[in-house]
Amino acid sequence: MSAVPNRPSARTAVPPKRTVRQPFDWTGLLFALGLTLVIVVPLLVVGTWAFTEVWRYPSLIPQQFGLRFWSQTLARADVWNALFLSLRLTTVVTVLSAIICLPAAYAFARLSFPGRNLLFLSFLASHAFPKFGLLVAIAGIFLHVGLIATFWGVVLIQLVSTLMLMIWVPVSAFQAVDRRMEEAARDAGAGPLRVFWSITLPQAGPTIFAAMLMTFVNTFYETEGAWLIGAPQIRTMPVLMISFINNQLVVQYGAVLSVMLWVPSLLALIFARRAVGTGAFARGFGA
Amino acid sequence: MARLTIRNICKSFGSGFAVNDVSLDVENGELVCLLGPSGSGKSTLLRMIGGFERPSAGEILIDGRDITHLPPERRPTGMVFQSHALWTHWTVFDNIAFGLKLRRLPRADIREKVEQALAMVGLADYGQRMTTQLSGGQQQRVALARSLVLEPKILLLDEPFASLDQHLRERLRDEVKDIQSRLGITTLFVTHGQDEALALADRIVVMRDGVMEQVAPPDVIYRAPQTEFVAGFIGSMNFLRADVEDGVARHDDLTLPLPIADGPVILGIRPEAMSLTPSERPRAGKVHRLIDFGTHKLIDIDLTDGTRIKCMAGPDARAPRGLRVELGVSAFHAFRDGRQVYQTTSDLEATERSMSHA
Known part of the structure; x- marks a missing residue:
């Protein structure tokens, strides 16, 4: 043994160089x-x-x-109102959507009940028809019940468009959680609610977080519903941007607003890559 | 510590039965193996004891208390899953501590108990690792520690080593046996590996199609199988079709005294109960292959009726391929309609001796 030079690290650290060129x-x-x-x-x-x-x-x-147009745009009260309204709306919609959809998604993933498949498919329905037709029909109903041009009217209409993403992605996330893990937690003495909170949710967490982030961003940029139901009192950022572009001959106002609108999605994307990793999105879609 | 009683448990799935009328008593500190091929209902039975499946009929008692309708979290059972089912979002320490936290133990007690449990499975310094950083064997040890730390009355193991390689499986098997006998914990162990069952069990329950075929200590299961299925499933067994006439079983290559009623019979002969002698008879069996295991040799013989039988021979045995041989039999079993109807006395005596020991 003593004859063997005792430098294994030196030998393994430098692999022989290959001169194969990638095309x-x-x-x-x-x-x-x-x-x-x-x-x-x-x-x-x-x-x-x-x-x-x-x-x-x-x-x-x-x-x-x-930066003249920036100072002009940022000096306008309606821009700031629209921004805060948009943030408020989007947060409320995302949170409500999570509260409604996550338990429903868990039920779809883990329980079998009569009508499960049909109900599951029905969440596609809101995306199966031309959206504008659906919105006009809903607007007609909202007009009767006095929800037109109100905050909660817009919340409701935007909630509808979040349903599919917030049901379908979490369902696959929950299905991907090993049932044995949940059973092991039951075995250790946890009740069903505790198991959901301590095991299932953290396991499905990254994917669900990704879905919520996408919901947030999508809702922030949602325009047709917000415009049709919210106008003229409720003006979100994208709605304001459209009216800027339509009503002003100066291109810069619209440009400034649209650059401002990039910020949330950019932040969301950076955040998502940090917190979630790209795998979670793929898993959410069953990859 | 605890005694498990299973009375007339049934579990039906749709039209069939996964478990059909099973009754079993597991004594305090006993290790019982549920052994059977996949689909035999052994896992379903274990999951019913753990509370993860509801029995269709019957009852389960631990120390006389009926737990049939309790949810898993209220049963004094601890389960180790085949997939180890560790919670990958927590460290090893948190995995083991979870059940203790649910029981609202003081922090210091939790720490002490978790460290004891980790030391017991030989992972003393691994508390702060994430479970995904461990090897398969280490993960299964953590799963075992996670169950044992809660001091369950009944330990349930559902094929815990199935995903490990052979060497690791044997090592963990020995460790589990040591821990189990040291703690004296009543244990049910599901496996489809007969060597695992023979090595571990105080008693083996052989299951097939949801029914218990035989319940007995390992040596009895091997030496006195009650059914043809058990005989074929535990160890290797040569089966030959023969006809009984006037107390003699006749086969092309064998004639054995068999004091039972006339009619067809299936002879069961262990490879180690066979011997070979060279033969000149043209229709005698022919050597097909010889496998050298070092400690012994196994010779495959093709009989003229198309069956291939295995015969154990000493390490020095020679048998060239194609050699014609006569069969000698020192002990055998006879089966009719799947049940054993006769067994030569030498085996039975050995069995009775060991039974009086037990």
């Missing part, structure tokens, strides 16, 4: 370029407009950059 991934590059063209370029244009004061055809770059 260049042209397809990947092509896709990346295509995506950039379709997604990033329009965003860049809008982003540039938001910081532009003078930009006349045919110049490729604005003649004059500046």
